[in-house]
Amino acid sequence: MLTTKSLDAMLPATTKRYEVRVQKVNGLHVRVSTTGAKVFYTLVRPNGSRRRIKTGPYPVVSLANARRNAMEIARDVELGEFENAPEISEASAPTLGEIFPKFIKLHAKPVRRQGFWDRWRPELSEGLAHLVHVIMRRLCGEASVAFRWSSV
Numbered sequence: 001m002l003t004t005k006s007l008d009a010m011l012p013a014t015t016k017r018y019e020v021r022v023q024k025v026n027g028l029h030v031r032v033s034t035t036g037a038k039v040f041y042t043l044v045r046p047n048g049s050r051r052r053i054k055t056g057p058y059p060v061v062s063l064a065n066a067r068r069n070a071m072e073i074a075r076d077v078e079l080g081e082f083e084n085a086p087e088i089s090e091a092s093a094p095t096l097g098e099i100f101p102k103f104i105k106l107h108a109k110p111v112r113r114q115g116f117w118d119r120w121r122p123e124l125s126e127g128l129a130h131l132v133h134v135i136m137r138r139l140c141g142e143a144s145v146a147f148r149w150s151s152v
Contacts, residue, residue, distance in 0.1 A: 001023055001024070002020060002021075002022045002023065002024075002030070002063065003063070004062070004063050007030065007038060007058055007063060010030075010032050010038065011032075011036075012032065012033065012034055012035060012036035013032055013033060013034045014034070015034070016034070017031050017032060017033045017034065018031070018032055019031050019032075019041075020032070022063075022066070022067065022070075024067060025067045025070045025071055025074075026074065027042050027043040027044055027070060027073075027074060028040065028041075028042050028043075028055070028066060028067060028070035029041055029043065030058065030066075037057065038057065038058040039054060039055075039056070039057045039058065040054070040055035040056055040057075040058060040061055040066035040069075040070075041053065041054055041055060042055050042069070042070040042073050042074070044073055044074060044077045045077070046077045053073060055069045055070060055073075056069070100128050
């Protein structure tokens with residue numbers, strides 16, 4: 001039987017991650033990586049197809065919460081409500097045009113001197129636009145996806 005004490009005592013995997021089943025709840029197990037990180041997963045079969053759903057990392061998600069979440073997921077699958085989860089509307093989701101400037105402002109700009117930043121900003125913008133173009137082409141399966149990038 002898996003307890004909080006036994007979770008804390010689990011050793012990191014030596015070569016490849018390993019999984020330990022939580023016997024009290026069907027489908028719940030914990031994966032232990034080579035770094036020692038422990039993550040709860042729930043295995044369910046909605047519509048006959050096998051899905052592994054990440055419940056959360058331990059100790060952020062306690063064993064009791066992981067059990068509760070696994071039982072809620074299993075209940076939703078049994079009632080047919082699992083796949084009918086509300087989707088995030090596209091209007092509320094941030095766009096890439098909003099995310100990239102924030103990323104640059106928070107992560108790229110503070111670590112660089114202004115002269116360096118002024119010199120590399122156009123290349124970074126062009127590189128990001130190319131990256132988005134490649135991603136959109138692969139997602140949409142179209143060779144003619146157009147992406148307009150406003151200057152950062």
